[in-house]
Amino acid sequence: MALTTSALGGLLQRHRNDPSRLVQILRDVQHTNGVVTxxxxxxxxxxxxxxxxxxxxxxxxYAFLSTEPRGQYRVLFSDNITDELLGSHALRDAxxxxxxxxxxxxxxxxxxxxxxxxxxxxxxxxxxxxxxxxAIGRLDPARIGVIAALxxxxxxxxxxxxxxxxxxxxxxxxxxxxxSALAPGExxxxxxxxxxxxxxxxxxxxxxxxxxxxxFSTAAKWSAxxxxxxxxxxxxxxxxxxxxxxxxxxxxxxxxxxxVLDGMTICALVVGAQQGFLYLRGxxxxxxxxxxxxxxxxxxxxxxxxxxxxxxxxDFDIELHLGAGAYVCxxxxxxxxxxxxxxxxxxxxxPYPVTHGYKQRPTVVNNVETLAAAALIAKHGAAWxxxxxxxxxxxxxxxxxxxxxxxxxxxELPWGTSIAELLDLCGAKSPQAVQVGGPSGVCLSGEGxxxxxxxxDVPTAGAFMVxxxxxxxVEVAENFARFFxxxxxxxxxxxxxxxxxxxxxxxxxxxxxxxxxxxxxLKQIAAVLKTASHCGLGHTAANPVxxxxxxxxxxxxxxxxxxxVLPSFDLDEALAPxxxxxxxxxPAAHFEEDVP
Amino acid sequence: MTGTFELDGRPVPFTPGQSILQAALDSGVxxxxxxxxxxxxxxxxxxxxxxxxxxRAAASCxxxxxxxxxxxxxTAELNDxxxxxxxxxxxxxxxxxxxxxxxxxCTLQATAYALGMTNPQFNPLFPHRxxxxxxxxxxxxxxxxxxxxxxxxASSEVDGKHVFALSGRGIAKHLIVNAESGKLxxxxxxxxxxxxxxxxxxxxxxxxxxxxxxxxxxRYDVQPIDEVAPAKGGRP
Numbered sequence: 001m002a003l004t005t006s007a008l009g010g011l012l013q014r015h016r017n018d019p020s021r022l023v024q025i026l027r028d029v030q031h032t033n034g035v036v037t038x039x040x041x042x043x044x045x046x047x048x049x050x051x052x053x054x055x056x057x058x059x060x061x062y063a064f065l066s067t068e069p070r071g072q073y074r075v076l077f078s079d080n081i082t083d084e085l086l087g088s089h090a091l092r093d094a095x096x097x098x099x100x101x102x103x104x105x106x107x108x109x110x111x112x113x114x115x116x117x118x119x120x121x122x123x124x125x126x127x128x129x130x131x132x133x134x135a136i137g138r139l140d141p142a143r144i145g146v147i148a149a150l151x152x153x154x155x156x157x158x159x160x161x162x163x164x165x166x167x168x169x170x171x172x173x174x175x176x177x178x179x180s181a182l183a184p185g186e187x188x189x190x191x192x193x194x195x196x197x198x199x200x201x202x203x204x205x206x207x208x209x210x211x212x213x214x215x216f217s218t219a220a221k222w223s224a225x226x227x228x229x230x231x232x233x234x235x236x237x238x239x240x241x242x243x244x245x246x247x248x249x250x251x252x253x254x255x256x257x258x259x260v261l262d263g264m265t266i267c268a269l270v271v272g273a274q275q276g277f278l279y280l281r282g283x284x285x286x287x288x289x290x291x292x293x294x295x296x297x298x299x300x301x302x303x304x305x306x307x308x309x310x311x312x313x314x315d316f317d318i319e320l321h322l323g324a325g326a327y328v329c330x331x332x333x334x335x336x337x338x339x340x341x342x343x344x345x346x347x348x349x350x351p352y353p354v355t356h357g358y359k360q361r362p363t364v365v366n367n368v369e370t371l372a373a374a375a376l377i378a379k380h381g382a383a384w385x386x387x388x389x390x391x392x393x394x395x396x397x398x399x400x401x402x403x404x405x406x407x408x409x410x411x412e413l414p415w416g417t418s419i420a421e422l423l424d425l426c427g428a429k430s431p432q433a434v435q436v437g438g439p440s441g442v443c444l445s446g447e448g449x450x451x452x453x454x455x456x457d458v459p460t461a462g463a464f465m466v467x468x469x470x471x472x473x474v475e476v477a478e479n480f481a482r483f484f485x486x487x488x489x490x491x492x493x494x495x496x497x498x499x500x501x502x503x504x505x506x507x508x509x510x511x512x513x514x515x516x517x518x519x520x521x522l523k524q525i526a527a528v529l530k531t532a533s534h535c536g537l538g539h540t541a542a543n544p545v546x547x548x549x550x551x552x553x554x555x556x557x558x559x560x561x562x563x564x565v566l567p568s569f570d571l572d573e574a575l576a577p578x579x580x581x582x583x584x585x586x587p588a589a590h591f592e593e594d595v596p
Numbered sequence: 597m598t599g600t601f602e603l604d605g606r607p608v609p610f611t612p613g614q615s616i617l618q619a620a621l622d623s624g625v626x627x628x629x630x631x632x633x634x635x636x637x638x639x640x641x642x643x644x645x646x647x648x649x650x651x652r653a654a655a656s657c658x659x660x661x662x663x664x665x666x667x668x669x670x671t672a673e674l675n676d677x678x679x680x681x682x683x684x685x686x687x688x689x690x691x692x693x694x695x696x697x698x699x700x701x702c703t704l705q706a707t708a709y710a711l712g713m714t715n716p717q718f719n720p721l722f723p724h725r726x727x728x729x730x731x732x733x734x735x736x737x738x739x740x741x742x743x744x745x746x747x748x749x750a751s752s753e754v755d756g757k758h759v760f761a762l763s764g765r766g767i768a769k770h771l772i773v774n775a776e777s778g779k780l781x782x783x784x785x786x787x788x789x790x791x792x793x794x795x796x797x798x799x800x801x802x803x804x805x806x807x808x809x810x811x812x813x814x815r816y817d818v819q820p821i822d823e824v825a826p827a828k829g830g831r832p
Contacts, residue, residue: 042776051752053761053774060763060772326765343762348640348658490743490769492641497684500767501718521718528680531653532643 002039003029012047019048020359022058022341026065027282027324031133035069061343061489063117063325064133064282071106071113073151078128079486080119080244081435081479082402082465088127091144092116098148112151118327118483119244120283123402123465124170124409132157133285136164167286169251170409173425175396176388177256177372178412184258184294185303187375191266192309194378200226200270205382207394208374212238212330212367213437213461214536218374221364224354225271228362233273235264235316236358236365240281240335242327243438244483245463248398249368251410253280253287256372257294261318263371265308266378267364268316276318277358279335282325291320327487331535332365333357334489345491346535369398369462389415393454401426403434403466411464419458420449428466433473433551438463439480440540443473443547473552474559478506480544488537495538498529502545513570514560522549599663604670610661617645617656620669621829626822627669628678628707630685630796631744632657634829636753642685642744644678644707679711686716688767689723690739697806698798700814704742706821721767728773730781733792733803740798741771747800751791759785771799 003011011028015021025044029036036059045052059065066074077083077092092103096114099107106113122128125137131147134157143164150160171178191199204219225233237260241249252260264276280287295318298304308314326344329335333347336358357363366374373395377385386394393415399422402408406427413422423431433445436453437460444451444458451458467476485503490496502525508514526542533539549556572591579589600607603620610619615638620627629645632638640658647656648668656669668674685691685704693699725738743762748771751759759780763772775782785792792800811817815824 038776038778051758051761051774052776053758053763053772056772057761057763061765343765485766488766490764490766492643493681493684493742494643496743496767496769497688500721501684501687504719524680528677528684532646532677532681534640534643 002037002043003033005043007032008040008043008047012044017047018341019050020339020341022048022050022055023062023324023338024321024341026055026059026062027322030065030324034072034074034132036065036067038067041067058341058343061326062282062323065324069106069110071111072154073112074132075112075114075147075151076117076130077114078118078120078122078126078130079116079479079482080123080126081476082123082245083119083127084479085403085467085471086127088139091127091139091141094141094144095148098144099151111154117283117325118242118487119246121241121247121250121281122167123245123247123400125168126402130283133282134165135167135283135286137167165286167250169254170407171251171412172401172407172409173411173413175412175414176376176385177252177259177369177396177398178410180256180259180372180376182259182262182375182379184298185262185301185309187259187262187379188265188269188303188309191269191375191378192311196270199266199378202377202382203270203374206377206385207382207392208370208377208385209393209455210367211369211373211397211461213243213440213459215455215459218366218370221354221366222267222270224352225273225362225364228355230360230362232275232361233268233271234358234361234363235267235271235273235276236332236335236339236363237264237276237278237318237368237371238330238332238335238365239284239368240279240323240330241284241368242281242330242487243440243461243463244480245400245402245435245438245465246461247400247402248410248462250284250287252368252372252398253284253291257291258298259372259375260368261294261298261303263366263373263375264318265303265316266375267366267371269308269314271362271364273364274315274317275358276316277321277339278318279321279323279329279339282323285322288320288322295320326489327483328489328535328537331537334535335365336363343489345489346537390452390454390456392456397453397460398462399453399460399464400462401464401466404428404431404468404471405466413453415454416452418450418452419444422453422464423449423466426464426466428468430469431466432469432471433467433476435463435465435467435476435480435544436460438465439483439544440536441543443544443551445551472555473548474506474555475510477544477548478503478510481506481541484537484541488541492532492534492538494528494532495534495541498525498533498538499541501525502529502542506545509556509559511570512559512561514556516560519549519556519560599661601661601663601665601667603667608661608667614661615657616647616649616659616661616665616667618829619661620656621826624826625669626710626826627656628710628822629657629825630703630707630742631746633746633749633794633796636746636749639745639749642681642742644681646674646677646681648674675711679713682708682711682713683717685742686713687718687720689741690720690725691716696740696798697801698740700809700811700817702798702816703796703821704740706816706824709816710820710822725770728780730779731783731785732781733787734780734785735801735803736773736780737799737801738771742797743769743771744796746794746796747771747791750794751785751789754790757784757789757791759783759789759791
């Protein structure tokens with residue numbers, strides 16, 4: 001059912017009828033109603049003065065917005081490989097059986113729907129799921145039983161036991177960033193004492209590079225924005241931590257939120273920005289209230305708002321924006337589109353966000369960890385920072401460790417540490433391979449463990465997923481291929497079609513229906529993805545398949561048929577609808593394949 | 597002030613602000629393309645016009661021409677990539693040329709011929725895309741949509757109507773119309789709109805005009821697209 005006109009009116013008013021808040025508005029409609037109906041779309045469009053089709057296009061883009069009714073309880077299991085390794089598929093199937101529902105469907109009484117979602121950032125305490133947007137980790141059969149009972153009893157989410165929603169921060173190794181104990185505003189005060197030019201100089205000397213993966217010089221970004229023409233500037237904190245296997249920003253925002261907000265405010269001081277956004281991934285909804293409280297406390301303390309810290313003309317405030325389930329919004333120009341209330345499609349570049357960002361204003365987009373490090377550099381100076389790390393990669397890096405290890409959690413290590421050292425620290429027993437930097441990163445095995453973290457050797461955005469000798473790396477690659485097909489924004493042909501074809505081929509291989517021809521086609525698709533894609537998502541989408549093809553070719557060969565051609569579909573599966581209609585399941589209703 | 601860049605070894609002049617693709621077409625050189633149309637702002641989604649600029653791959657429709665650029669286009673490697681992209685599009689939709697009203701004047705079909713594509717190669721996805729015949733004058737056959745957004749751009753930029761938009765994402769991305777019912781008949785599209793005539797494939801079709809020109813005598817039946825397009829500045 002659609003929202004009543006008055007309920008919608010109040011909701012829109014809270015967002016000042018601002019079209020650039022469209023994603024936030026649709027999130028609220030979804031939250032209030034469990035669905036965004038065609039009527040809601042029409043009314044929102046009218047109220048905001050937008051073409052209806054544009055609003056529908058936005059509603060159709062984000063995974064957490066649904067234009068078709070879902071269950072009163074919408075359960076989405078995290079589909080990362082680390083969840084899968086911990087048995088998430090069996091748990092999902094158990095919940096499905098409890099309600100006689102298939103994955104992706106709504107139960108007949110409309111009570112529950114069960115599906116999957118991309119990595120929810122709880123890999124150190126998986127398997128995990130989201131129920132109506134709220135995260136629950138450490139799933140096991142007992143917890144699934146509890147959840148099923150709560151759903152069956154139609155218990156409102158607010159009355160579910162709080163322990164279910166508990167998220168823990170496990171820090172095994174802290175260094176420069178995680179050891180920080182600065183008071184809110186302390187780094188900002190240090191920056192104000194130094195003055196903007198001196199802060200920029202320290203930042204340049206520190207050689208700080210972006211922690212989100214690309215490794216672009218932070219000082220260069222800030223400098224370019226500082227000199228870009230335009231009366232208004234914007235600072236964005238990229239907390240859309242979507243790379244599967246990464247959860248460091250979750251911990252940073254919980255334990256060091258003020259350090260990150262100091263970093264944003266220092267950036268505003270340096271570039272001359274008035275407006276700030278913290279773009280928080282929708283999966284981290286549980287961080288929202290604490291972050292809003294931190295922002296309010298800073299306003300009350302004069303750390304945000306007009307004349308920050310009493311400095312005349314230093315006006316800066318920060319607004320929290322929630323994502324709605326789209327990995328591609330971690331790409332800075334797609335994130336800006338989303339902030340403007342649009343589909344998260346990466347822009348054509350140049351121009352870059354530093355000159356033409358949010359509403360065409362010069363905009364700095366920095367990762368959470370980058371901003372925390374920048375704040376610390378403003379406080380302690382460049383020399384303090386460069387004392388750790390390597391000449392090309394100064395300072396430390398946060399690693400989110402998960403998978404087949406004894407001690408999953410966060411490890412902050414100086415750049416230059418070897419893969420083997422971290423494997424040792426986290427208690428990885430006979431590791432077969434490790435995926436560094438998430439699916440878009442690199443798969444390392446054997447000799448690769450001797451390599452070192454660093455922009456000059458193995459760059460990483462922070463994910464470290466370990467697979468022991470019992471795991472099939474072909475299945476790991478299939479999971480990653482599924483992820484990219486699910487998260488492709490669909491803008492450009494190579495990525496939209498290539499990621500889906502790649503996943504289908506991987507699925508065939510995993511199912512034992514792959515052929516030599518599939519291997520050939522995988523390489524062809526990979527080449528097109530790499531050269532022709534519009535953004536980093538497509539450029540890197542083939543990495544897991546190419547890496548594992550190179551390092552684990554025998555595993556592929558064991559699974560493929562030696563022919564060039566096989567039926568591209570499962571003959572027996574094709575009979576399933578007929579079996580369902582006729583209510584038969586006897587041997588004669590199945591297709592026996594002649595295995596050569 | 598004008599400049600010159602080098603395209604496959606020959607000099608191509610350009611005027612400031614021109615893209616590599618537009619400058620090439622203006623000087624009579626064909627670079628295959630699908631989502632580009634000289635009357636609209638290029639948006640670089642089909643990637644068929646991919647070239648190498650000083651060794652780096654880039655969509656030629658969104659890359660500004662610059663003096664002294666070294667551009668490669670008609671190479672075996674790039675044509676292989678383009679052919680694969682066109683095969684991707686055939687694989688993604690339901691394209692049955694022999695029964696299509698647009699056969700012979702379809703940019704996708706003509707581009708496939710120009711690139712020497714003989715089959716779609718990949719396993720077709722056979723998406724389920726019902727047609728929309730609700731409008732009195734226009735039929736929508738979504739099966740053939742290549743998501744070039746020309747109708748989206750024409751409707752908003754020229755007609756000022758926003759009749760078309762895109763929804764969904766990834767492989768589920770699809771064309772939608774501006775009506776709560778989802779039906780074209782409930783929009784304000786008029787047969788005289790730019791959006792009604794700009795479709796480069798066979799999605800937006802005028803009713804009661806089928807097979808007005810016999811197959812075999814149509815635009816690309818008589819002259820290949822690599823000759824037609826440069827002569828018309830890239831217009832399909």
